[in-house]
Structure formats: C-alpha cells, structure tokens
Amino acid sequence: MRGAPDAAPQRDTSRIEAFSDGVFAIAITLLILEVKVPAPPQPGQPFSLLSGLLSLWPSYFAYVLSFVTIGIYWARHHYIFVFYTKVDHPFILLNLLFLFSISFLPFPTDVLAQYIRDSANQRVATIFYTIGLFGPSFSWTLMWLYASHGYRLIDRRLGPGFVHQVTAQHIGSAILNLVGILASFVNFKWGLGASIGLTLLYLLPPRTPVYLNKPR
Amino acid sequence: MRGAPDAAPQRDTSRIEAFSDGVFAIAITLLILEVKVPAPPQPGQPFSLLSGLLSLWPSYFAYVLSFVTIGIYWARHHYIFVFYTKVDHPFILLNLLFLFSISFLPFPTDVLAQYIRDSANQRVATIFYTIGLFGPSFSWTLMWLYASHGYRLIDRRLGPGFVHQVTAQHIGSAILNLVGILASFVNFKWGLGASIGLTLLYLLPPRTPVYLNKPR
Amino acid sequence: MRGAPDAAPQRDTSRIEAFSDGVFAIAITLLILEVKVPAPPQPGQPFSLLSGLLSLWPSYFAYVLSFVTIGIYWARHHYIFVFYTKVDHPFILLNLLFLFSISFLPFPTDVLAQYIRDSANQRVATIFYTIGLFGPSFSWTLMWLYASHGYRLIDRRLGPGFVHQVTAQHIGSAILNLVGILASFVNFKWGLGASIGLTLLYLLPPRTPVYLNKPR
Amino acid sequence: MRGAPDAAPQRDTSRIEAFSDGVFAIAITLLILEVKVPAPPQPGQPFSLLSGLLSLWPSYFAYVLSFVTIGIYWARHHYIFVFYTKVDHPFILLNLLFLFSISFLPFPTDVLAQYIRDSANQRVATIFYTIGLFGPSFSWTLMWLYASHGYRLIDRRLGPGFVHQVTAQHIGSAILNLVGILASFVNFKWGLGASIGLTLLYLLPPRTPVYLNKPR
Numbered sequence: 014m015r016g017a018p019d020a021a022p023q024r025d026t027s028r029i030e031a032f033s034d035g036v037f038a039i040a041i042t043l044l045i046l047e048v049k050v051p052a053p054p055q056p057g058q059p060f061s062l063l064s065g066l067l068s069l070w071p072s073y074f075a076y077v078l079s080f081v082t083i084g085i086y087w088a089r090h091h092y093i094f095v096f097y098t099k100v101d102h103p104f105i106l107l108n109l110l111f112l113f114s115i116s117f118l119p120f121p122t123d124v125l126a127q128y129i130r131d132s133a134n135q136r137v138a139t140i141f142y143t144i145g146l147f148g149p150s151f152s153w154t155l156m157w158l159y160a161s162h163g164y165r166l167i168d169r170r171l172g173p174g175f176v177h178q179v180t181a182q183h184i185g186s187a188i189l190n191l192v193g194i195l196a197s198f199v200n201f202k203w204g205l206g207a208s209i210g211l212t213l214l215y216l217l218p219p220r221t222p223v224y225l226n227k228p229r
Numbered sequence: 230m231r232g233a234p235d236a237a238p239q240r241d242t243s244r245i246e247a248f249s250d251g252v253f254a255i256a257i258t259l260l261i262l263e264v265k266v267p268a269p270p271q272p273g274q275p276f277s278l279l280s281g282l283l284s285l286w287p288s289y290f291a292y293v294l295s296f297v298t299i300g301i302y303w304a305r306h307h308y309i310f311v312f313y314t315k316v317d318h319p320f321i322l323l324n325l326l327f328l329f330s331i332s333f334l335p336f337p338t339d340v341l342a343q344y345i346r347d348s349a350n351q352r353v354a355t356i357f358y359t360i361g362l363f364g365p366s367f368s369w370t371l372m373w374l375y376a377s378h379g380y381r382l383i384d385r386r387l388g389p390g391f392v393h394q395v396t397a398q399h400i401g402s403a404i405l406n407l408v409g410i411l412a413s414f415v416n417f418k419w420g421l422g423a424s425i426g427l428t429l430l431y432l433l434p435p436r437t438p439v440y441l442n443k444p445r
Numbered sequence: 446m447r448g449a450p451d452a453a454p455q456r457d458t459s460r461i462e463a464f465s466d467g468v469f470a471i472a473i474t475l476l477i478l479e480v481k482v483p484a485p486p487q488p489g490q491p492f493s494l495l496s497g498l499l500s501l502w503p504s505y506f507a508y509v510l511s512f513v514t515i516g517i518y519w520a521r522h523h524y525i526f527v528f529y530t531k532v533d534h535p536f537i538l539l540n541l542l543f544l545f546s547i548s549f550l551p552f553p554t555d556v557l558a559q560y561i562r563d564s565a566n567q568r569v570a571t572i573f574y575t576i577g578l579f580g581p582s583f584s585w586t587l588m589w590l591y592a593s594h595g596y597r598l599i600d601r602r603l604g605p606g607f608v609h610q611v612t613a614q615h616i617g618s619a620i621l622n623l624v625g626i627l628a629s630f631v632n633f634k635w636g637l638g639a640s641i642g643l644t645l646l647y648l649l650p651p652r653t654p655v656y657l658n659k660p661r
Numbered sequence: 662m663r664g665a666p667d668a669a670p671q672r673d674t675s676r677i678e679a680f681s682d683g684v685f686a687i688a689i690t691l692l693i694l695e696v697k698v699p700a701p702p703q704p705g706q707p708f709s710l711l712s713g714l715l716s717l718w719p720s721y722f723a724y725v726l727s728f729v730t731i732g733i734y735w736a737r738h739h740y741i742f743v744f745y746t747k748v749d750h751p752f753i754l755l756n757l758l759f760l761f762s763i764s765f766l767p768f769p770t771d772v773l774a775q776y777i778r779d780s781a782n783q784r785v786a787t788i789f790y791t792i793g794l795f796g797p798s799f800s801w802t803l804m805w806l807y808a809s810h811g812y813r814l815i816d817r818r819l820g821p822g823f824v825h826q827v828t829a830q831h832i833g834s835a836i837l838n839l840v841g842i843l844a845s846f847v848n849f850k851w852g853l854g855a856s857i858g859l860t861l862l863y864l865l866p867p868r869t870p871v872y873l874n875k876p877r
Contacts, residue, residue, distance in 0.1 A: 028246060028250065034679050044764075052775075109304070248469060255475075467686025534736075548690045548728075559698050
C-alpha cells in the first residue's frame with residue numbers, strides 16, 4: 014500500500030523556483046532602500062543637492078555591486094534549475110540556506126556603504142562584505158554537490174563530463190570567494206578588487222549543457 | 230441550469246500557492262531590514278565597527294530563528310499543498326489567517342532582538358515572541374483540521390492512517406508551542422530554548438505520504 | 446495578412462494575475478513595518494515593555510483592518526478572475542488603477558494609527574482612511590463594469606442573471622464605502638464602525654457562479 | 662554527443678517573466694514607503710493633520726508619476742514578451758540592466774519629492790529624476806534591439822513591417838526621454854512637463870501585432 018508512485022503527484026521544482034524568485038526579487042529591490050536622500054547637515058541651511066548626490070558614491074558602488082551579485086545568482090539559479098528533475102527535503106533546506114545568504118546581503122552592503130570612507134573601519138567593513146559574498150557562494154556549491162552526487166536530483170541525460178566541469182566551476186568560484194576574504198584582511202582595496210573581479214567573471218555566459226543521447 | 234460542473238473552470242490551488250509564496254518570500258526577506266548598521270554613540274566619535282557588529286548578536290539570533298521558522302513553514306506549505314485537490318471560501322480565509330500570523334512575525338522578532346538584554350523586560354519580550362510563534366502553529370493546525378475533516382479538500386487517495394498521523398503531528402506541535410509560551414512565563418531562557426528546540430524539530434524530514442491503490 | 450488569430454499567441458490572464466498577486470502580497474506584508482517596537486521616552490529610563498506593547502492598540506487595530514481588507518480583495522480577485530477569458534489594454538490600465546489604490550492603503554492605515562487618539566485630528570484621519578478604503582472599491586467596480594459590459598472580457602457561458610447580480614453587488618458595496626466616508630464626517634466612530642462592518646460583510650462567501658449549458 | 666536539442670529542456674521566457682514581475686511588483690509597492698505620515702514640527706504642539714496631508718502634494722505627485730511609469734513598463738513588458746520565443750545569456754543580462762533601472766526609480770522619485778519646492782535645488786532634483794526615467798527607456802530599447810535584430814529571439818511569424826515599427830517606437834521614446842533631460846536643464850517645469858507628457862503617451866494602447874501566414 015505504501016508508495017504507489019504512479020498515482021502520487023510528483024514534487025517538481027516549480028514551487029521552489031517561484032519562492033526563490035520571490036526572495037531574489039525582494040532582496041534585489043530592497044537594496045535601493047539603503048540609499049538615503051541627501052539632507053542638509055542642519056535643517057534650513059544652504060545645501061547643494063548636487064554635491065549631496067555625488068557624495069553618495071559609496072552607496073551607489075555598494076548598491077551596484079550587490080545588485081549585480083544577486084542578479085547573477087538569479088541567472089545561475091535559472092540556468093541550473095533546468096537540470097533538476099526533482100527535489101527532496103535536504104535539498105529544500107539547502108535552498109533555504111542559500112536564500113538566507115542572499116537575503117542577508119543587503120546588510121553587509123549597507124555596512125560597506127557606510128564605512129568604506131572611514132579609515133579606522135574600512136578594513137573590517139570590507140572583510141564583513143566579502144564574508145557576506147562568500148555565503149551564497151558556499152551554500153550554492155553545497156546545493157550542487159548534494160544534487161549532482163550520483164545524479165541524485167539532476168537530469169540523468171546530462172553528460173558526466175559536463176557534470177564534472179560544473180562541479181569544478183562551483184568549487185573554483187567558492188575558493189575565489191575565500192581568497193577575496195583573505196585579500197581584504199591584507200588590504201581593503203584588494204578585497205574590493207577581488208569582489209568586483211569575481212562579479213565580472215560571473216557575467217560570462219554559462220557553459221552549454223551536454224546531453225547524452227541515451228540517459229544513464 | 231445551475232452548476233454545470235463539467236463546463237465550469239476549476240478553482241485549483243495554484244493561485245493561493247502563488248500568493249502565499251509571495252507573502253512568505255517578503256516576510257522572510259524583510260527580516261534583514263530590522264538589523265541596523267551599528268553607528269557610533271555620538272557622530273564623529275572614535276568607534277570600533279567590529280565591536281559594533283559583534284554587539285548585534287541579539288539581532289542575528291532573532292533574525293536566524295525567525296528566518297528558519299518562516300522558511301520551515303514555507304517548506305511545510307509546499308509539502309502539504311500537494312495533498313489538496315481544491316479550495317473553498319473558508320479555507321481561503323483560514324489561509325489568510327495563517328499568512329497574517331506569518332507576516333506578523335517580523336514584529337515580535339524585532340521586539341525580542343531589542344529587549345533580550347534588558348533584564349527588566351526580557352521576560353515580556355520572550356513571552357511576546359513565543360506567542361508570535363504560536364500564531365502560525367495554531368492557524369496552520371486549523372487549516373489542516375478543516376481541510377482533512379471527512380477528506381473535505383484533500384486527495385481521496387491518501388491513506389486514512391497517514392491522514393491521522395498528520396493530524397496528530399499538527400496538534401502535537403501546536404501544543405508544544407503552547408508549552409513554549411508557558412515556559413517563557415517561568416524563565417525567558419526556557420522559552421527561548423523551547424523555541425529553538427521546536428524549530429530544530431521542524432527541520433526533520435516530513436512523513437512520506439501513503440496513497441491507497443483505490444481512492445476512497 | 447493582418448490578424449492571423451489562430452497562429453498568434455493568446456494574451457491570457459495569467460501574467461496579470463501573477464503581477465497582481467505580487468502587489469497584493471507586498472502591500473499586505475509591508476503593513477507590519479508601520480508597527481514600531483515601543484521604546485522608552487528617554488533612552489536608559491525605566492520602561493515597561495508590557496505597557497508599551499499594550500499602548501500600540503491603534504497600530505494593531507489599523508493593521509488588522511487593512512490586512513483583512515487587502516486579503517479579502519485578493520480573495521475577490523482570485524474569485525472573479527476565473528470568469529475572465531482575456532484581457533485588453535484598457536482593462537490592464539484599470540487593473541493598474543486598482544493596484545494603485547491597494548498599494549496606497551498602507552499610508553492611510555499609518556495615518557489612522559498615529560492620529561486615532563488625537564482628539565483634534567481623529568476625524569480627519571478617519572475621513573482619510575475611509576477615502577483610502579473607497580479607492581479599491583471604486584476601481585474594482587470600474588473593472589467589473591468594463592469587463593462585463595456586453596460580455597466584453599468575461600466567460601460567455603456565465604448566466605446573465607448571475608452577471609447582473611455580481612454587478613449589483615459591486616455597485617452596492619461601492620455605495621456602502623461612500624456612506625462610510627460620509628459617516629466619518631459626522632462622527633469618526635461611525636466611520637470606523639462602517640469600515641469594520643463592510644470588512645465583515647466581505648468575509649461572507651461569494652456567490653456560486655451560474656453557467657449556461659450553451660454559451661451565448 | 663554535444664547538443665541533442667530535441668531531448669534537452671527548452672529555456673523559455675516563463676521564469677524571466679516571473680522574476681521581472683516580482684521586481685516590478687516590489688518597486689511599485691515600495692514607492693508608498695517614501696510618503697511619510699505628517700507630524701507636528703514639535704511633539705505635542707497643536708497641529709492640523711489636514712494641512713499636513715495637503716502639504717504632502719510633492720510626495721503624492723512624485724508617487725503617482727513613478728507608479729504610472731513603472732506600471733506602464735510592466736504593461737509593455739507583458740505586451741512585448743509574448744513576441745519572444747526564447748532567451749539567451751546576453752538577453753538575461755540586458756533584462757537585469759532594465760530591472761536595475763526600474764528598481765532604482767524609487768530613489769530619484771524620493772529626491773524629487775523632497776526638493777521640488779526648494780528653489781536652490783529643484784532644477785538638480787528634476788534633472789536627476791529625468792535621468793532616472795531615461796534609464797529604463799534606454800535599457801528597454803537595448804533589449805528590443807538585441808532581441809529583434811535578425812529575429813534573434815522573437816517570433817519568426819511577426820511581420821517585418823511590424824518589427825520595424827516597434828523598433829522606431831522604442832528609439833523614438835528613448836529620444837523623447839533624452840529631450841526631457843535637456844528640457845529640465847533649461848527649466849525644471851519643462852522637465853516635469855516632458856515627464857508627464859511621456860507618461861501619458863505611454864498610456865496609449867500598443868500597436869496590434871501583425872503575423873505572417875507563413876513564418877520567415
């Protein structure tokens with residue numbers, strides 16, 4: 014009596030994608046709330062809005078960097094979920110961990126924007142931001158390792174060579190994110206440079222999937 | 230002339246799921262807005278960002294606990310809605326009540342984060358938070374009792390034993406949430422412990438559904 | 446060459462529903478952001494969190510009223526969109542007008558919560574709130590009148606008697622909302638009573654649709 | 662072995678639409694957060710809520726203008742995505758650029774609302790706002806040029822004359838947005854007038870698509 018898999022409704026990926034899309038869309042749109050309209054130091058004082066807007070560059074910089082990061086993760090989520098044919102409970106928890114690290118990003122972004130010009134704290138702010146960037150990279154890699162191990166959740170028609178390449182790419186970029194944290198311990202400019210470099214790297218088109226003619 | 234059920238479009242669960250996913254995604258992502266970037270007590274004073282970030286631990290703690298709670302409810306919503314074959318008006322209202330209690334959670338979370346270190350108010354804050362956690366548990370149980378009673382809205386192929394187990398599980402966890410409220414009346418640490426324990430319990434994989442070969 | 450309706454993709458209601466669900470979900474979840482954690486009048490002063498939480502009752506009241514209002518409009522949107530078989534450009538604009546009035550609601554809600562205890566301004570606050578409630582009611586009625594006129598966008602299988610009843614119901618509730626505005630001009634308590642009454646009225650189950658056996 | 666396009670799942674437009682709908686819905690609903698409840702200049706002072714609400718007209722004006730702008734872009738996104746039969750990586754990045762400019766709009770809207778009455782800064786605020794409006798117009802045009810070039814991503818059954826007309830319309834409205842920026846350099850009232858005019862223009866129904874009987 015247990016089982017009856019033909020009759021039972023399949024647990025596919027559509028609702029997990031819809032929920033993830035919601036979190037991505039909100040996290041990416043909330044970022045702008047951290048960019049505050051410039052105000053005169055004292056109400057009523059003469060004030061140049063133009064200089065006020067220009068002096069917001071740390072906010073713009075952090076905003077753009079985090080927007081691109083979240084946007085690229087959405088694109089990767091979109092790309093990789095086509096390979097998944099089903100989900101299970103541990104995978105749902107790993108996806109929640111990943112969404113946790115995405116929805117956390119507005120906070121280190123704001124910390125970076127407020128302390129990047131403060132010479133006493135800019136290093137701590139950058140370290141905190143690069144740790145914030147490592148979060149999604151790490152959980153994203155965990156998700157893939159869990160799902161691809163022994164073709165647990167992924168399409169059995171994907172070529173093993175392609176799967177290995179994707180695995181290598183995930184681990185490689187998580188390591189680069191770790192290097193970014195280390196770099197910001199040495200010098201905050203190196204940390205920022207590594208973050209920008211990694212983001213640009215992610216803008217490259219993903220690998221074209223290779224399908225076997227016969228499923229494994 | 231009334232009726233004509235074959236011709237009429239079916240009211241299925243897809244839109245209620247989409248709306249619920251939206252509320253879940255927003256409530257879970259808004260939580261981070263309550264974690265404020267640390268600032269020097271006086272503008273311009275020397276200030277250690279590192280100590281500022283570390284002293285935010287009550288915010289992190291409340292944030293993580295509420296994130297996991299909402300995330301787990303999403304996973305349970307995802308799990309249980311597969312069993313529903315239709316919706317009706319009272320069920321839509323019960324689901325609204327449930328979403329009400331989910332979207333309310335950021336408020337007791339923030340209360341807890343701000344008063345957990347204030348010895349005069351930490352007990353009240355914890356009681357308020359455990360009541361906040363009881364809300365979704367209670368409405369969630371109501372939804373299931375209404376939908377499963379006499380197989381009103383659920384799949385007729387589900388085994389009666391399985392349905393009874395799910396009912397017992399719902400009532401059991403609502404009672405545990407009540408115990409959490411009582412515990413925090415005695416000692417706020419007990420209340421927090423119960424909340425953490427319940428959250429960990431919810432991380433366990435849900436029961437595999439049992440389908441009959443012949444629908445009832 | 447123009448036309449080719451068989452080949453052309455149909456513009457159905459699914460994306461307008463998804464976008465509307467998003468606006469509903471966000472507007473309903475943002476309401477909690479207006480409920481602020483109580484703080485001592487002076488930092489460091491002795492302060493009872495319990496009285497602070499209790500004195501927030503105007504915020505809770507306004508929050509619950511607006512949550513139920515938005516939730517019920519979502520349920521009605523869900524109910525009525527099943528009858529629509531297509532959309533056109535004016536209908537999309539009317540739906541935007543409706544979503545405008547829904548997403549505006551958090552503002553009069555907040556005004557009501559902050560001024561309901563201020564005897565000098567509670568009447569203005571209530572008038573403003575009842576006008577805020579009239580907005581969705583008015584645009585919602587416009588949408589139905591436009592779509593149902595000569596079965597422009599609605600299912601041709603719906604019985605004409607049923608369509609007339611739904612029209613009467615829409616116009617009736619818009620008039621009741623107008624009466625609510627007038628009542629709050631006389632006495633703010635009457636205005637609030639009318640708002641609560643209307644909300645409870647909307648909680649009633651919607652009419653079961655009547656389909657013809659042969660489409661018109 | 663590479664390729665096997667018949668077996669491989671197609672990357673269609675549904676998830677990019679869902680994500681875009683999310684960003685649209687959030688950006689349009691967040692706008693109301695910038696309209697702040699009026700407060701007495703000093704707590705406890707006599708204060709007329711009515712004058713307070715009336716003096717918020719710059720916020721209402723900016724709110725309505727941006728709401729309509731984002732709403733119209735959603736309607737155009739809905740209209741134009743019916744023509745797309747597939748997506749590729751550069752198109753996903755262009756769509757992210759477009760969503761970036763949409764989610765940025767609440768910020769210049771807020772700047773405009775706060776400085777429109779400040780004679781020293783109203784010109785800068787208007788220039789900033791018209792630049793903000795140019796962003797989505799520019800990226801929206803880029804998306805169309807990329808997708809329609811040689812029928813790269815659009816439906817091959819669309820008539821070439823129709824495609825050319827849509828291209829001309831995109832470029833034309835981007836140029837009008839540029840003119841709006843220039844106008845606000847001369848006089849902020851001209852810039853606002855141009856912004857309102859463009860928004861009204863966008864309210865016109867879009868062109869009915871023309872399909873060939875035989876695909877190209």
